[in-house]
Amino acid sequence: MKIIYTDALIVGGGLAGLRSAIAAREKGLDTIVISMVPVKRSHSAAAQGGMQASLGNSVKGEGDNEDVHFSDTVKGSDWGCDQDVARMFVTTAPKAIRELAAWGVPWNRIGKGPREVIINGEKETIVEKEAAHGLINARDFGGTKKWRTCYTSDATGHSMLYAVANEALRLDVEIHDKKEAISIIHENGICGGVVARDLISGELIAYVARGTMLATGGYGRIYKQSTNAIICKGIGIAIALETGIVTLGNMEAVQFHPTPIVPSGILLTEGCRGDGGVLRDKDGHRFMPDYEPEKKELASRDVVSRRMIEHIRKGKGVPSPYGDHLWLDISILGREHIEKNLHDVQDISKTFNGIDPADEGEKGWMPVLPMQHYSMGGIRVKPNGESPAMKGLFCSGEASCWDLHGFNRLGGNSVSEAVVAGMIVGEYFANYCSETHLTTNTFTIQRFLEAQKHYLEEILSYDGGINIFDIKDRMRTIMQEKVGVFRNGKDLTDAVNELEDLFKMLKEITVTDKSLCSNPELNEAYRVTKMLKLALCAAKGALERTESRGAHFREDFSKRDDENWLKRTIATWTNPNDTMPTLSYEEIDISKMEMPPAFRGYGKKGAIILNPLSEKREEEIAKIKESLGSVDRFSVQEAVMPFDLQQEYKRKNERVGVGYD
C-alpha cells in the first residue's frame, strides 16, 4: 500500500476535472488527476451536439445575451436550479467558449451571406452578417429562445475534451489513469484525499492532498437503457455518500433523452432535431406539433420524452422485437448537410442499425426511444463548489448538484457546465488548496487504506452463490421499469422495496476468482454495491417527491407543486449498516430569486400549483426595476439578485454589433 502526496487532487479526468486541474496548475500547485480510464476516453468525449454560450454571432442568435440564457436555463430546470449558480454560469459560458477557441477547439464558423437551413421541417434561407464572418457558429437546441449551441460538427465533446486535456498536459498536470477512487479519506469533517485502486495491479494507493475534487461524472448506468458510457456508474458520488457525512442532492432528477437509437441506446444528438429533423409515428405522421404546437420537436427534453411515451401508449409506436419505438427522420435535411454536419449520426446509424439516414423517405428513418441520459442529481455543493458538509471536498461537472440544472438540464448546458465549473469552482478549489496545509495524519490514512483492504477481502470471502451480474441486471431493470419517464407511487414503492432486498442480498454473492488484482468480477462486485446505494437514493427520492417537476414526472401527482416541493431532496447514508438512505430537504428561497416560478412556456398548461410567494417576489422585482429608472440590464440584474463571481469571469462579454452591452 502506497501513499502519494500532492497539493491538489482531482478525481476524474473529464471536462470538469481537467479544466479544474488547469486552474490548479495555473496557481502553481502540484496537481494530480486520477481517472478510471485514460482521460481522453472520459464520457465527455461522447457529447455530440454542442455547448451553449450566448455569443449571439449568428443572425439566429441576434439579441442573445446572459439574460436570455439565464431565463432559458431557469425555465428548463423547472425552477429547481440555484439561480445564483445559473447567473455565474451564463456570465462565464461565453468566456469559456472563447478560451476553448484559443486553445484550438475548431468550432464551426459562420460564413457571411445567405445559407440554407431547415426550420420546422421547411427549408429557409438566412443571411449571415458580414461582421460575423469567421466567428463561432451556433445551432438550434431544445428549450432555447435563440440559436446558442456552438459545435464542432457532431463531435463537440471530443474536440473540447482533447483541447482541455492537451492544455493540461502542457501545464504538466500529472495524470494517473486506470486508478479508481473507492473511498474518501476524512477526519474531523475535513477531506484528506482518497483511497484509490490501481486497476492493473490491484494495489491500493492513498492519494493525500490539501484539497480534493470529485469530477467523476454521472450515474446513468443504474438504468438498463442509457446513453451513458459503461463507466458512468456514479462511483465518485457513491464514495461521497459512503462517508456518511457528505450530502447528495436531487438524486431522483434523472433526464431521459428523446432520441437514443434502438436497441443499442447510442445517442443520436439533439442536433438532429435542432437542425430540422422530425419525429414520426408508425403511420409516418409527424406528431409533435399536435402536442406542442409552438416548440414542436424542440420543446425541452423532459417534455419531448414524455410526449413520445404518451404517443406510444396511444398505440402509435412502431412494434419491434425490442418493444415499440418511434422514428427520427433527418433525411429531409439532405445528404450534403448530413454528411457534413451529422457525420457521426450517420455513422452510428449505419454501423449499428444498417440504416443510412440520408436515404430519402422511410428507408432512412431511424428507430428511437427515450432512455436515461443525464444525472441532474449528485454531490450537493455550494456555489463555490465545496460540499457544505465536508471541508476541502469539492465537486464539479455532472457528478455535482451545483445546481445549475434543477430538475431538467437543457441540451448543450452540461459540457458547458463542466468547463465553466472547471473554471469557477476550479479556481475556488485552487485557492483553497493554496491556503490550506495538510492536516491528515498518517494514522488516519493507514486506517482508511486498511479498511478498504479488509472490505475487498470480505467481498472475496462471501460465499452465497449469487452471481453479482444478476443483481446488477435486476437493479437496472427495476430502475428502467419503475423509476423511468413516467413514475407512480405503486411502482416506486415496489422499486424501493425490491432494491432494498437486492441490497441485502449483496452479502450472498460469490466472486469466482479470488485474486485481488486484474479481477474484473471483483471490480463489479464493489461497484454494484455502490450503484445500488445510488439507485436507492433515486428511487426513494422519487417516491417521496409527490409532485411533477422537470424530468421527474408522477402520474399520480402530475402537477408541479411550488407550494410544497420547491426544495431539493438531500440524501445521506448515515450509518454504514443502513440499507436505506436518509432523506431531508433543503428549501429553495423564492424571495431571493431573480425569476420567480411561473409557467415554462411549454409542456401541459395549468399543471402548476403556484406558490403565493412567487407573485409577491414578482411585485418586489417590479418595484426594484421601477425605482432604478432607466439603467442598463447589468445594473438591474445586480439590484435584483447580486451574485458572487471571480472578477475575471464577471466582466461583461463583448458581442458583435452591440459591443459590451
Added chain:
Amino acid sequence: MSQKDSTVELLTGKGRLGKKSKIPARLDLLQSVTGLFLAIFITFHILFESSILFGKEAMYKLTKMFEGEPFIEGGEPLIITALAFVIFSMFIFHAFLAMRKFPDSYKEYQRYRAHSKLLKHDDTNLWFIQITTGFVMFFLGSIHLYMMMTEPGKIGPYASSDRIYSDWMWPMYLLLLIAVVLHSWVGIYRLIIKWGWFDGKDPRKNRKRSKLAIKTLIVIYLLLGLASLAVYMKIGYDHQDDYGSRYISESHT
C-alpha cells in the same frame, strides 16, 4: 575537434544551435531521388534490352549507339564502363540509404513477419516484396554491374547471348529481372503515395488507380523482359558452337 556539431549531437541529441539535424530529411529525399533515377533507368534499360525482339541488327545498332558510335569511329566501350560506374554508385548509395529501413535485428524481422502475416494487408506486403527484391538485387545487381564495368566491350547480340546461354548467366538474369521489375514499380507506387503526387480531389480513389496502373506495368515489363531473355537464349543456343565470335553488322557486309 570536440567543437564539431556532430560531437554536440552525440552528447545532446541535437545540433549546436539546439536544433535537430537536417540530415534525416536529406537522406529521405535522396532515397527517393536515387530510387526514382534507378527506376527510370531500368524502365529504359529493359526497353533497350528488348530491342533484340526486333532482331540482332536492332540490338547491335543500339549498343553501338551507347558506345557513342555516331561520334567516335567504332564506338568506345569505356563509355559503357563510365555509365555503369555512375549507375553502380547510385545503386550502392540507394542501397546504403535503404539499409536504414531494414529490420535491424532478427527480433525486428520476426515481429514484422508475425505482424504482416496477421494483418494480411496489401501495401504492407508490397513493402516486403520491396525489401526482399532489394536484398536480392544487392548481390545480383552488383555482379551484373561489375561485369558491365569490366567487360564493356562484350555487349552485343552474340556476346550477350553467349553470356546468357553458354556462360550460364540466365538463371541470374531471370531472378534479377523479376526482382528489378517488382522493385522498381513497387518503388514508384511508394513514391506516388509517399509524396502525394497524384492525390487530386479524391486521394483514396487515385491511390487505387495508381496501384492498378503499377500492377499492369509490372505484368507488361515482366513479359517484355522474359521475351527478351527467351530470344537471347534462343540466339545463344543457336550460337553455342561459335561461342565467342562477335556479331558483324549487316551494314558492314
Added chain:
Amino acid sequence: MINKSAQIEENKEGYREIKITVFRYNSQNKDAKPEYQTYKLVETPGMTLYIALIKIWSTMDHNLSFDFVCRAGICGSCSMVVNGKPKLACKTRTSEFEDGKITLLPLPTFKHIKDLSVDTGNWMNAMSKKMESWIHTKEVTDIAAIEKPVEPDVAQAVFELDRCIECGICLAACSTKVMKEDFVGAVGLNRVARFSIDPHDERTDEEFYELIGDDDGVFGCMSLMGCEDHCPKDLPLQTKIAYMRRKMVKV
C-alpha cells in the same frame, strides 16, 4: 429473478451459433501462460463484439478482461485485433464474419495488461507531450472579447484532423511501429498536421521539424498505409503524412 438475456436465448431458433476465440494472458502474473479460449454463443440480431463480450463476461467467464467505455465508436478504448485486423470492437458486428468464427487478440505495440486489455493512455499522453500537441502562441487572449475570426473552411479542415480518437489502431496496423519502438506513428504525424494548419498556432515549419524531423517521426514512415486503411475515423492519413513530409524536406 427475471433475466432478460436468458429470455432472448430461449427464442434462439433461427439464430446461428458463433465461436469467439480469445487470447488469454495475465501480464501481471509471472506464472501465467498465454492461451486461447473459445466461447460458443448464440448470435442475436445486430450483435456487436461489445454485446458478445459482455455476454461472455457476465454469463460464462467473469474473469475475462477487456476495455469498453462509450460502446459507440467514440472514445477509442476498445481497439483489438479481430481476425487479424485491428478494429474498434464496439463497432464490429458479429454478422460480418460469415463462418461465425472470430479470433480476438489484444492490440499489439502497446503494453499488455491482461487478455484483451492494453495500456494506451500512457503512450498517447507521452505522444501528445512529445508532439507538443497544443496551441503555441504569443498572443494573449482576452476571453471577454470577440474571438479571433477563422475562415469556415479552415475551421472545418482542422476539425477533420481533430477527429482522431487516439484508438491506437493506426499503430497496431503499422509494421514500422511494430519494428521501431520509438516511431510516433500516424497518430503523431496527424496531430502535428492538425496544429500546422490551425490558424491559432504560430509555430513555423522549422519548429515542427524539431518534433518530427527524424526517423522516429515523418522520415520513419515507410508509407505502408496500414494506418490509412484501418483508421476507424477515416482520417486522411495518407495525404496528411505526405503533406508533412513535403513540408519537412523543405525546411
